Amino acid sequence: MIEILFYIFAAVAVGSAFGVVLQKNPVGSLLFMVATLASLAGIFVLFEAHFLAAIQIIVYAGAIMVLFLFVIMLLNLGHDYRRDIQVGVGMVLAFATTGLIAGILVRQFGGAETSPMLAAFPGPEGMDALLAEQGIIGAIARPLFTDYVIVFELTGILLLVALVGAIAIAKRRV
């Protein structure tokens, strides 16, 4: 059952990801992006990562994508079907970036034993024990606020700086 659901969600995710790229209408692309994010959240639920799934929807689909939609509508891109992707340098850059990301991912997950990310994973039994002990949110919150607290705080400061910078730039034009 879970396997069937996994393949359904995975197919929707990949299909919608293609939709994002192939749609010429920006709002359509955005909705396909939301569908991709939602099906990824579905996959998270299948892996018992309920918290991640909820956060995925709240943060990405519910907040960031709404802001994107807001910007698309404000710039009124939506009703204009012109292609503004430049064929040439842009295409080459896009393929290079995609290839780079794919290469990194293959290196990370190809050799399963050597990957540091997989080495830190406690395995299914370990995960069950961890969830039973600390709860679904505690298992994420504890490492985040103990082991990785400095990285976490630095990320927060980075976002704050970006926020202040954005406000400063936006204010200057008025």
Added chain:
Amino acid sequence: MQELSPTAFLISSSIKVFLVFSVSLLVVAYMTLLERRVSGFIQDRLGPNRVGPFGLLQPIADGIKNFLKEETMPATANRPFFILAPMLSIFLAVVLIGVVPFAAPLPTPWGVVDMVVADIPVGILFILAFSSLGVYGTVLAGWASNNKYAFLGALRSSSQMVSYEVALGLSLIPVFILAGNVTLTEIVWQQQMLGFWYLFPLSLAFLLFVISGFAETNRLPFDMPEAESELVTGYHTEYSSMKFSMFMIGEYAHILVVSALMATLFLGGWSVPFWSGDHMFWYEGMLISGFTAAGEPVAAEPAIWKTLLTLAAFALKTGFFILVFVWVRWTLPRFRYDQVMHLGWKVMLPTSLAYVMLVAATVLVLDQMAVEGFLFGAVLTAVSAVATGIFVFALDRDRIMSGASRSRSGEVREVRTPVAQSGLRPRLAGAEMGGESDYTSK
């Protein structure tokens, strides 16, 4: 009492899905009648009372009318999105009902059935997630209609809902701190154990939740997206017939969900006050009603009459909040757009952040001092009452929000008491005003 077997779970879940959604949609239909009758009462007229006794068949007549009306499709509309928008609206509102526990567990010959469609481990986060998606229905409707009024409504709704989601989420954090979990069944259980509805120990969180709940459901005084005096009817201007009706059903379903949430999070959900017979919770595969002094779990005794009684309690609490929604709609005027943004970002957000800190600090201190039970709730109630008092005091008397006559610098504050306006105490008024007494004595 044992848990259900997988087959029984499947069958009971299917029955629950069917019953809960049909009952919810029926309630939604009758909420429209309630709204019209109550508005009639408030405006000293009758409201619809012709179809059936007391107008009770009016929602059915409305439904038939909406099905039979002509469906229009604007020529310039973006067809797929125009059709998708009402579907999203209604789906995202109705699906939320599934995670709200509405009664005490029901004993059946096959095991104890939880009276909630899906008791998922991330309960409230699921609700936050899906209500944050709700904005797509509104925004797509406005954008796909290709109509300037609808588009303005969509723009307003996206900025308003994003703004108030922040305060909504932050106002729930004190609840999480106190309950220690985000599952709705456990929040009900923790309120039963504490002996306090969270309304009292977390009064300011409740107030903030109510305000952002009104904003999230686009109800007056926050109905900027459909402000009919400025934008025809806002985002659903171009919709007719059943598609229009779907937006309405979505809106009322959203009200129902938010009311049920207020009842669950802050009024003890389905639990009957001052009665411990309905305390029930799944604890390590066993339905318990509490712990002995030694920490041993005590088995609960579920009964059909207890389920029915708690269902009535839940319906009463939810119904009360639905009535408040209607009552507020016909009492308060609409905010101006900048006031909505001001309230969301400069009032609600800092207040909810400060309140999270306050509750966290109080709980920490009480935990350190090993205070538990009634005293714990009483101290938190006192602290929250002070915080709520300060908040209401600050909101009132034009200290934070005011009408158009306020000066832009924000330093001049009008005192709108009759005494100050009549100029009987100019010296005192001037002192409060920081010397600018001629501003108010005009």
